[in-house]
Amino acid sequence: MKWLWTGFALTAVLWAGAAGRDAFDRWVDDTVLPPLTVETSTEVLDRDGRLLRAYTVADGRWRLGIKDARVDPMFSELLVAYEDKRFYRHKGVDFVAGSRAVAQALRHGEVVSGASTLTMQVARLLEDGPTGTLAGKLRQTRLALALERALSKEEILALYYDRAPYGGNTEGLRAATRTWFGKEPVRLTPAEAALLVALPQSPENRRPDRHPEAARIARERVITRGLAAGVLSPELAEVARADPLPRNRQPLPALAPHLADRMRAEGPGPGGFVTTLDADLQARLETLAARAVGDQGSARLSIAIVVADHATGEILASVGSAGYEAERAGYVDMTTAHRSPGSTLKPLIYAMAFDDGLAHPETLIEDSPVRFGSYAPENFDGQYRGEVTVAEALRLSLNIPVVALTSEVGPARLFTALRQAGTDPRLPGGAPGLAIALGGIGVTPEGLTALYATLANGGSGGGLVHRPDSPRPVPRRVVSPEAAWQVGHILSTVPPPPNAARVHLAYKTGTSYGHRDTWAVGFDGRHVVTVWLGRPDGTPVPGAFGADVAAPILFEAFSRVTTRIEPLPPPPGALLLSHGALPLPLQRFQPRDAVFGPAPGSVALAFPPDGAMVELSGAPLALKIRDGVPPFTVLANGAPLVVGLHPREATLDLAGPGHLTLSVIDAKGSAARAQVELR
Structure with missing residues (x-):
């Protein structure tokens, strides 16, 4: 019999107003307003x-703040047309609608039309208390009158947008548009707006994912009233009726969860969690x-x-x-x-070496076995390339050249x-x-x-x-x-x-x-x-x-x-x-302390390098000589193999796999040696 309590409450308010204007004003002005702000979800x-990501409030509800978000004007117009068409004319209590509702209820023996204004609904949401008693309705009515004196109509609507229930743990218009349509409330279709107007009246019984027929009927009522009020054209109303209802709730975005958690731990900056x-x-x-x-x-x-x-x-x-x-x-x-x-x-090491004048991309550097005290680095593949350019050493990601530069x-x-x-x-x-x-x-x-x-x-x-x-x-x-x-x-x-x-x-x-x-x-x-x-x-x-x-x-x-x-x-x-x-x-490249190295121009083996493992598979061994003065003499395990060699490249026919000590002597007597394993 809530309609009866509403009638009594309106009668009591009318009586109070008639009894004395000053007393009535003091009664309204002395109303203690509940907190008007509400905890909203932390957003990143x-x-x-x-x-990117939102977090539920302390009671596990999704309640996204809407203060800085825009709302589609069509939703606001449909809401007012359906819930409280005199919203912008009354002072919190619509005595015309209330009187009509009481008269119709008495005549028909049941509620035919409502009398609760949007401001009264906001009052109920703010107090979240019982309204099925005369005391409850009086308190709600008094609070609605006080809210109208303290706030603008837009501010009252904003409170409704923040707190209206939309099913499950979803509260507030912005959380609802995210949950049911995966979008912000700035741009809604007529069908979406109509469903969102209808849901708060019975959020659990009209949930489209659980009670689609009830949701459709409720949406239809809003569309019909929106058409009658001129908010919707016949064409838009027809399109809205044909639109399918959402079948499932959509999860809120949960992008960058790790960084979002880190930012929450750091605390908000001047612009919040941006x-x-x-x-x-x-x-x-x-x-x-x-x-x-x-x-x-x-x-x-x-x-x-x-x-x-x-x-x-x-x-x-x-x-x-x-x-x-x-x-x-x-x-x-x-x-x-x-x-x-x-x-x-490695790229940083090479860049520092370039700055120090130790090397240039075209500088030649040795990729051969070397020790730095007790540290003997090896290449990842266990192979050695001999003398290569610094650029090639970086491209191939060779270990020995970069350790030499790091040294x-x-x-x-x-x-x-x-x-x-x-x-x-x-x-x-x-x-x-x-x-x-x-x-x-x-x-x-x-x-x-x-x-x-x-x-x-x-x-x-x-x-x-x-x-x-x-x-x-x-x-x-x-x-x-x-x-x-x-x-x-x-x-x-x-x-x-x-x-x-x-x-x-x-x-x-x-x-x-x-x-x-x-x-x-x-x-x-x-x-x-x-x-x-x-x-x-x-x-x-x-x-x-x-x-x-x-x-x-x-x-x-x-x-x-x-x-x-x-x-x-x-x-x-x-x-x-x-x-x-x-x-x-x-x-x-020469280390800064390379005093006892080979004399400049001395003969050197470019290939095979010392310590190399060479896959022959029956093919001859390729020989490459660097520097020195021809003709060259080539020895294998101390025995002359080639004498009077003028080219710096040659192929050597060797008997089978095994370990080999290869030596080269030039015309001036400088020599180079490499110990290799043939496979």
Whole structure:
């Protein structure tokens, strides 16, 4: 009999008003208003204000704030036409509608029309108390009158938008449009607007996913009244009636969950939880990450992808895992996990060597067995190439040349440069040693992205940011623009993975010791992308190599970042010379303390290098001689094999596999020797 209580309440209010205007005004003005603000879901937004992720409020409800969001005017017009057509004319209580409702109810013995105004509904939502008694209706009526005196009509509607129930744990118009239609309330179809007007009257009984017929009937009533009020044209009403109802609730966006959690822990900035991310790009890369990990067929494999604008240092996408599956430890944000970078630090080492005048891309450097005290590095494949250019050593990711350069640059200086670039490096213990050149250090995917952003940005950097209002790191000159460009130019000539687009992307791959981490990092004239794959617990992934596993994903990621790779133009000071045109000290790399090395011009074996394993398979052995004065004498295990050789290249017919000591003596008596294994 709620209609009866409504009638009594309206009668009591009319009586109070008639009894004395001043007393009535004091009664309304003395009303204690409940809190008008309500807890809304924490939202994490992308750079353009689009929703990345939201969190439920304390009671587990979705309640998205609508203060700064726009509402489709058609929804507001339909709401007023259906619920309270005199909303803009009454003072909180519509005595005309109330009197009519009471008279009709008494005449028919049942409720024919309602008397509750939108303001009264807001009052009920604010107090969330019982209204099925005279005291409850009086309190609601008094509060409605007080609200009209304290707030504008627009502010009252805003309270309704924030608190109206829409089924399940969804409250408020914006959460409803997200839940039922996957969109913001700024632009709604007539059918969508009509359903949202009808739902709050009986949110559970009219849920379209559970009670579609009840929802359809309720929506039809709103459409009919909207047509009668002139809010909807006959054509729009017909289209609205034909539109299907939503069959299921849609989940709210949950993009960049790891970064969103991190930002919540940091606390809101001046603009709230606003990121530098691009929601569309983030969604594309999360889809790629899930598919890429699934293609690998390993249940425990995880992935991290970071994309940044290297000119601004802003992170545009951050994928911390392929999903939240417990089996993959998907809750661990791998973008901030310190892992061994494998060979991915080599470009920085070469750039520092260029700046120190130790080498040039066309400088020749030895790739042969060598010891640095007790440390004897080896190439990943166990092979040696002899003398190669520095550019080729970087392209092939050879270990021995880069360790030789690190020995000259200094591990401590390299560690400092990594910190200046914003990588946040972690040493397993003790002072930096030569092993950091090959991955004996911990860096994060975010940190490695910062390093390559530094190289891509002309050698100047200092870290990345994920908030647009964060103070930018002070740029530090890590390497010169010329050295950074030379490294990038070399990396852009590395062949792409099979079936990948030949876009001349500057990229480097890496594989850590024991196949625990696989990497691929690349950059062009604007973006830098890092891909990491491995297991969060650090156990090996047998047979996984960065070039085979991570590089194809890198190229796919870049295709989702940009449609065109922008090359890096060379700076004015770049030294673009052939080997022969280099100054003599740069033609061949020599350690600073190389006092007792071979005299300049002494004969040398370019191939096979000392310590090499050579696959012959019945073919003759290729011999290449560098420097020295012909004619040459070639000995095999001390026995003359070729005498009076003038060309610097020859083929040697040798008997079967085994170990061989090969010696070459030139016309001036200088000699070179290599011990090789023939297979």
